[in-house]
Amino acid sequence: MxxxxxxxxxxxxxxxxxxxxxxxxxxxxxxxxxxxxxxxxxxxxxxxxxxxxxxxxxxxxxxxxxESPPLLILFLALMIFTAGFFNRKRGAGIPHAYWVGTASIFLATTITLAWMLVSGLVTWKGQSLVPIGGMIIGNSMNAVSLALNRLRSEVDQREDLLLAMLALGATERQAMRQLYAMVVRSSLIPTLDSLKSVGMIHIPGITAGMILAGMAPLAAVSMQLVVMLMLTAAVSLSVASAVVLAGPRALRFPARVDAV
Incomplete structure (x- = not known):
């Protein structure tokens, strides 16, 4: 049809x-x-x-x-480094917030795109690699910004307790571990809620765009499912990486200094 x-x-x-x-x-x-x-x-x-x-x-x-794969990789790398600046703003007060955000997004993007290239869901063509990579980078950037902002807020509120744990002999990672799960869960709320409500409450952008372009609805929703699962995995990887990398730094430097 x-x-x-x-x-x-x-x-x-x-x-x-x-x-x-x-x-x-x-x-x-x-x-x-x-x-x-x-x-x-x-x-x-x-x-x-x-x-x-x-x-x-x-x-x-x-x-x-x-039609040059090296140019495509360079373009995606520039997007990742640019995304780090937005994470730096949201992670103000966490030393090296820029590099934490950049490294987390790079890790999530590399793993996700590598899996999709191997599985054949994405090809080494600009029309395929750049849009998918851009979605991964953009969604990861937003989630990492939420994570860094929430982490900074939680450390500020619990600073006395955390410093007391350090004084009693706990390591930085032991002191921060109680916050990791809380920060990760709160940062993933928008992504998980979107995944739970898709098809019931809203029609996502890819499905709407493909249907407007004339694609059959069943084919459009199949592609949307792949993309949403891909983004959920990428966001989870980036958030977890950002929290683990930024946690000890947020505690070690309680003063509000925004270093790169």
Missing amino acids: QYAATGLFSHFSPWAIAGVFGLLGSSWALSAWQRLGVGRELWWSALRATVQLAIMGFILGWLFRQ
């Missing part, structure tokens, strides 16, 4: 972008009315996303034409 793509994006124009920004204005109006203080950030984030996606579109178009 053939499924024709809808005309939702067939007449995409600058007016469509203007209409979406006008819709965003309703959120800005609500923020201004209730004095929520997020109006400026809404506009700045939307403008930044527009510019970044436009640049990304040109770069990907050039990258896909090259």
